[in-house]
Amino acid sequence: MTKRIVVDPITRIEGHLRIEVIVDENNVIQDAFSSSTLFRGLETIIKNRDPRDAGFIAQRICGVCTYSHYKAGITAVENALGITPPLNALLVRSLMNIALFLHDHVVHFYTLHGLDWCDITSALKADPAKAAKIAFKYTDYPLAVGEDELKAVQKRVTDFVKQGALGPFNNGYWGHKTYHFSPEQNLIVLSHYLKLLEIQREAAKMTAIFGAKQPHPQSLTVGGVTSVMDILDPSRLAEWKFKFEKVKDFVDRAYYPDLVMAGIIFKDEQSVTKGCGLRNFIAYEEILLAKDKNLLSTGVVLNGDLSKVHPIDENLIKEEVTHSWYQYENTKEIELQPYDGQTNPKYTGFKEGQSIGPEGKPINTKLLDLKGKYSWIKSPRYNGVPMEVGPLASVVVGLASKNPYITEVATKFLKDTGLPLEALFSTLGRTAARCIEAKVIVDNGLKTLDSLIENLKSDKQTCAPYVIDKDKEYKGRYIGQVPRGMLSHWVRIKNGVVENYQAVVPSTWNAGPRDAKGQKGPYEMSLIGTKVADITKPLEIIRTIHSFDPCIACSVHMMDVKGNKIGEYKVDPAFARI
Amino acid sequence: MQKSDKGDNQLFKQISTRLERLSKLDAHNPNKNLDEEFHKKGIDRRDFMKWASAMTATLALPASFAPLTAKAAEIANRLPVIWLHMAECTGCSESLLRTEDPSIDSIIFDYINLEYHETIMAAAGYQAEQNLENAINKHKGNYILMVEGGIPQGTEYFLTIGAEGDTGAEKCRHAAEGAAAIFAIGTCSSFGGVQAAYPNPSNAKPLSKIINKPIINVPGCPPSEKNIVGNVMYFIMFGTLPALDAYNRPTWAYGHRIHDLCERRGHFDAGEFVQQFGDQNAQNGYCLYKMGCKGPYTFNNCSKLRFNSHTSWPIQAGHGCIGCSEPNFWDTMSPFEEPIGNKMFHTAYDGIGADKTANTIGTVILAATAVGIAAHAVVSSLVKNKDEQ
Numbered sequence: 001m002t003k004r005i006v007v008d009p010i011t012r013i014e015g016h017l018r019i020e021v022i023v024d025e026n027n028v029i030q031d032a033f034s035s036s037t038l039f040r041g042l043e044t045i046i047k048n049r050d051p052r053d054a055g056f057i058a059q060r061i062c063g064v065c066t067y068s069h070y071k072a073g074i075t076a077v078e079n080a081l082g083i084t085p086p087l088n089a090l091l092v093r094s095l096m097n098i099a100l101f102l103h104d105h106v107v108h109f110y111t112l113h114g115l116d117w118c119d120i121t122s123a124l125k126a127d128p129a130k131a132a133k134i135a136f137k138y139t140d141y142p143l144a145v146g147e148d149e150l151k152a153v154q155k156r157v158t159d160f161v162k163q164g165a166l167g168p169f170n171n172g173y174w175g176h177k178t179y180h181f182s183p184e185q186n187l188i189v190l191s192h193y194l195k196l197l198e199i200q201r202e203a204a205k206m207t208a209i210f211g212a213k214q215p216h217p218q219s220l221t222v223g224g225v226t227s228v229m230d231i232l233d234p235s236r237l238a239e240w241k242f243k244f245e246k247v248k249d250f251v252d253r254a255y256y257p258d259l260v261m262a263g264i265i266f267k268d269e270q271s272v273t274k275g276c277g278l279r280n281f282i283a284y285e286e287i288l289l290a291k292d293k294n295l296l297s298t299g300v301v302l303n304g305d306l307s308k309v310h311p312i313d314e315n316l317i318k319e320e321v322t323h324s325w326y327q328y329e330n331t332k333e334i335e336l337q338p339y340d341g342q343t344n345p346k347y348t349g350f351k352e353g354q355s356i357g358p359e360g361k362p363i364n365t366k367l368l369d370l371k372g373k374y375s376w377i378k379s380p381r382y383n384g385v386p387m388e389v390g391p392l393a394s395v396v397v398g399l400a401s402k403n404p405y406i407t408e409v410a411t412k413f414l415k416d417t418g419l420p421l422e423a424l425f426s427t428l429g430r431t432a433a434r435c436i437e438a439k440v441i442v443d444n445g446l447k448t449l450d451s452l453i454e455n456l457k458s459d460k461q462t463c464a465p466y467v468i469d470k471d472k473e474y475k476g477r478y479i480g481q482v483p484r485g486m487l488s489h490w491v492r493i494k495n496g497v498v499e500n501y502q503a504v505v506p507s508t509w510n511a512g513p514r515d516a517k518g519q520k521g522p523y524e525m526s527l528i529g530t531k532v533a534d535i536t537k538p539l540e541i542i543r544t545i546h547s548f549d550p551c552i553a554c555s556v557h558m559m560d561v562k563g564n565k566i567g568e569y570k571v572d573p574a575f576a577r578i
Numbered sequence: 579m580q581k582s583d584k585g586d587n588q589l590f591k592q593i594s595t596r597l598e599r600l601s602k603l604d605a606h607n608p609n610k611n612l613d614e615e616f617h618k619k620g621i622d623r624r625d626f627m628k629w630a631s632a633m634t635a636t637l638a639l640p641a642s643f644a645p646l647t648a649k650a651a652e653i654a655n656r657l658p659v660i661w662l663h664m665a666e667c668t669g670c671s672e673s674l675l676r677t678e679d680p681s682i683d684s685i686i687f688d689y690i691n692l693e694y695h696e697t698i699m700a701a702a703g704y705q706a707e708q709n710l711e712n713a714i715n716k717h718k719g720n721y722i723l724m725v726e727g728g729i730p731q732g733t734e735y736f737l738t739i740g741a742e743g744d745t746g747a748e749k750c751r752h753a754a755e756g757a758a759a760i761f762a763i764g765t766c767s768s769f770g771g772v773q774a775a776y777p778n779p780s781n782a783k784p785l786s787k788i789i790n791k792p793i794i795n796v797p798g799c800p801p802s803e804k805n806i807v808g809n810v811m812y813f814i815m816f817g818t819l820p821a822l823d824a825y826n827r828p829t830w831a832y833g834h835r836i837h838d839l840c841e842r843r844g845h846f847d848a849g850e851f852v853q854q855f856g857d858q859n860a861q862n863g864y865c866l867y868k869m870g871c872k873g874p875y876t877f878n879n880c881s882k883l884r885f886n887s888h889t890s891w892p893i894q895a896g897h898g899c900i901g902c903s904e905p906n907f908w909d910t911m912s913p914f915e916e917p918i919g920n921k922m923f924h925t926a927y928d929g930i931g932a933d934k935t936a937n938t939i940g941t942v943i944l945a946a947t948a949v950g951i952a953a954h955a956v957v958s959s960l961v962k963n964k965d966e967q
Contacts, residue, residue, distance in 0.1 A: 006703070006741045007702055007703040008703060008739070008740055008741050009696055009702065009703070009706055009707075009739055009740065010702055010703075011696045011697070011699050011700075011701065011702045011706050012696070012697065012698070012699070012700075012702070013696075013697075014667070014668045014697070015668070016663070016737065016738075016739060037737065037738045037739065037743075038665055038736065038737045038746075039736040039737070039779075039780055040665050040736075040772075040773040040779075040780055040782070041773060041778075041779030041780050042772060042773065044777065044779045045772065045773070045775045045776065045777070045778075045779070045908070049912060049913075050912060050913035050914075050915075050916075052913060052914070052915050053912050053913055053914055053915075056900060056914055057772060057775070057908065060667050060669070060771075060772040060799065061667060062667045062668070062669075063666075063667035063668045063669020063670070063671070063672050063673075063800060064667070064668050064669075064672060066667075066669060066672070111675075111697075111698065112697075115700045165691050167691050167692045167693065168692050168695060168698045168699045168700060169699075169700050170693070170699070170700070170701060170709055171700070171701035171705040171706070171708060171709050172700030172701055172705075173700075173701075173705075197675075200675065200676075201675075201676050201678055201886070201887070204676050204886055205886045205887070205889045208885060208886040208889040208890050209889060209890060210895065211890075211895060212885065212890045212891055212892040212893075212894065212895035212897065213802075213884075213885035213886055213889075213890065213891060213892065214672075214676070214885070214886055215667075215669040215672045215673060215800055216669055216799060216800060217895075218892040218895060218897045218900065219892070219895035219896060219897050221855050221897065221915065223855065223856075224855065224856060225896075226855050226856075226860070226895060226896035226897040227890075227894075227895040227896045227897075228855075228856055228860050228861050228896055229860075229861065229863055229894075229896060230890070230894075230895060230896075232861060345736075345779075347735050347736075349735065349743075350738075350743045355741070357704070358704035358705070358708065365741055365742060366741065366742055366743040460861070461856065462855070462856040462860075463854070463855045463856030465854075536704075537705075538703070542702050542703075553666065553667050553668065
């Protein structure tokens with residue numbers, strides 16, 4: 001007898017996400033469905049506007065990966081116009097990117113994902129003196145885990161719990177069977193959780209130094225960057241460096257050791273090690289260290305075969321909408337390349353059915369229509385097959401292409417934890433890969449700053465000139481690696497305005513529904529086979545989903561129907577809610 | 579002067595009474611002592627008073643009010659907060675997370691009872707929904723509701739939340755019923771925001787179109803961390819809505835134009851303009867008006883408070899203001915890198931100003947800008963003449 005479990009909202013993510021799974025009599029997940037429940041339509045809004053504005057609107061796709069879409073929108077237009085910004089501008093953009101990668105990864109692990117691994121109520125029972133000693137097992141220089149600091153943290157949280165005002169910690173899955181840290185280890189992570197609140201502000205300021213603010217920086221322009229005064233100011237460069245060192249310190253002395261600890265302690269927890277199902281990965285180069293030299297690698301790895309890395313053919317990136325709340329019109333194609341993509345909403349709503357309620361008994365409820373359309377996210381495919389993107393893809397592609405920076409850190413991580421290479425292909429591996437990527441960046445990020453300083457000695461250019469000819473047609477794209485994985489923006493320009501715009505974002509690749517052939521995306525594949533210990537508290541589900549770092553507003557987008565005049569846009573009454 | 583002092587005294591008394599009353603409410607954390615709490619977190623009383631003074635100045639209150647601000651922070655834990663996410667990018671929540679001066683995030687963590695906030699809360703699914711219901715019932719009439727994001731109207735199915743597929747609009751209406759005060763955080767919730775820009779494919783609307791209760795708009799894309807936290811402080815102290823402009827924005831934060839306190843204002847008045855991003859004038863920090871700066875048309879305190887604990891703001895970073903705290907700015911202020919003076923005036927405010935008398939303001943702004951540009955022309959021609967000689 002199968003049962004349906006519904007988790008909505010999935011919290012501690014960006015955006016609105018619903019997960020439904022079907023479990024068998026042993027509570028093992030047989031099938032899984034990922035649905036985004038929000039539609040915004042930003043790409044339609046970009047259309048018919050000044051191409052110089054595209055980056056500013058695209059940026060509002062997401063306030064978490066706030067810089068990623070800004071840079072992508074600006075770069076896609078530059079690519080269309082055939083211009084390359086001066087090296088100073090490229091390096092400064094890279095400094096801002098480094099800041100965002102570090103910010104995103106540490107915030108993700110502690111604020112968004114940490115509570116899936118760390119049971120804070122258990123930390124209250126810890127012996128701080130013992131915990132302070134245990135911290136040395138995972139690094140020689142632990143951060144924020146001295147006995148006195150841990151005592152203070154413990155007292156603070158104990159008081160909090162005693163007074164019954166748990167605020168954001170209320171009603172978590174505390175005491176769940178799949179929490180495995182000892183009270184002392186939980187206390188270590190909890191202390192880092194609090195420390196991170198301070199560190200993330202510093203990481204955000206790194207972006208703001210050259211970017212005006214974070215979220216939503218405002219210093220990129222088609223052709224380059226505008227913060228020329230900050231770039232030419234040595235005190236600003238030093239400010240960036242100082243904050244970089246602070247964040248690096250946190251990664252080296254808290255984040256990395258905590259992941260090593262998790263790797264060792266959770267190595268026998270089936271729900272995080274059972275394997276990710278889908279083993280196709282795609283990643284793109286990024287983080288400019290010096291002229292024409294990137295830190296991260298490009299390529300495709302299929303079926304987890306690390307002996308081969310395939311080059312990316314951009315024309316093979318396509319999207320389809322069989323199970324998405326959209327429909328294609330005036331075409332026989334079932335999947336479209338982003339330059340020619342279209343997205344017409346076709347909402348079909350929920351169905352009535354039964355699922356497991358909060359008390360563990362079946363209740364009548366709304367359910368996704370599994371045979372029909374069930375998500376506002378499309379299904380991107382590469383050469384017709386689904387791919388996982390993200391730090392795990394970046395690490396896998398890096399290993400397959402023998403990227404020295406990635407190989408060094410990944411090898412060290414496996415050695416420090418005693419995990420086999422195979423362990424990377426899992427929920428645990430995905431979470432670890434994010435830390436590996438962060439470590440690769442803190443180990444090498446200053447090379448970008450050094451390159452900038454060297455270049456500034458002889459070159460003060462920050463913007464390249466360009467002309468947008470109203471009589472010419474342009475098309476261009478950005479493809480790159482951002483904290484959540486491979487991102488691409490595609491633009492066509494005609495009559496001096498944007499004719500077409502589309503973003504294929506990391507969470508679309510990972511969170512999309514199945515396609516016409518029934519091929520499931522990474523979220524869905526990663527859940528299948530997982531045993532849920534308590535069907536009223538599906539911690540295993542949210543832990544695996546969080547390991548992808550979902551960014552759902554990013555992945556929901558639309559383009560206008562080909563040939564449809566924008567002024568005549570109408571919402572079809574047939575979409576009326578069921 | 580005397581009159582103003584008298585007014586201040588009255589205000590001081592009013593706030594004191596309000597705080598007195600608030601402090602008699604049932605505490606959520608009755609055993610808490612702020613001094614001890616700060617001490618535990620390594621914040622001494624002096625740092626805290628420094629923060630209170632800064633916040634007092636931010637709220638445009640006389641410095642003598644600082645002890646009241648401090649007192650307000652001390653009892654802030656008595657006010658539960660429910661934060662709802664609608665059609666948005668989460669940038670406003672991210673902005674809130676960056677608050678400092680000192681460690682304001684830990685102050686919020688401990689002294690505002692954040693009952694529901696999807697980005698931070700541990701609970702998910704049914705447990706999360708229970709948290710919301712419990713908070714609404716337990717704190718009826720006493721909680722602050724903060725809403726981030728635009729809300730689809732009519733086409734409500736573009737956003738559903740929860741196992742039962744409730745729409746975002748339904749969640750807002752439900753939570754608004756028992757709220758003591760409602761804040762629309764960010765331009766999306768205040769005015770519809772980016773998804774409501776033409777042609778508004780999801781029919782996104784501001785919160786004010788979804789519910790029938792007074793709303794304080796805190797626009798900005800995103801609003802600075804100070805403007806989010808400052809408004810909570812205001813409510814705690816006054817117990818009423820702050821003075822608002824025609825767009826329901828608190829005048830303490832949105833009472834002045836970006837242009838009024840801009841660090842590049844001197845260059846504007848002297849007619850010194852950046853002509854192209856990256857040029858010598860850009861390196862010298864000249865005025866960005868000709869690069870499309872919307873500072874003269876935008877009401878906000880960015881030029882005073884900046885972002886990320888005063889790290890920077892768009893004009894410091896050499897890019898013009900895009901007008902992100904104004905209604906419909908995505909449609910009226912674009913293209914963002916071209917001066918609005920090059921367009922017909924009525925596009926800027928859609929015919930109305932930022933306050934009731936402001937439909938004349940725009941003309942004044944343009945006149946002032948013309949003066950600046952004329953000055954520039956004069957200076958340029960002088961230089962040119964000099965060169966010719």
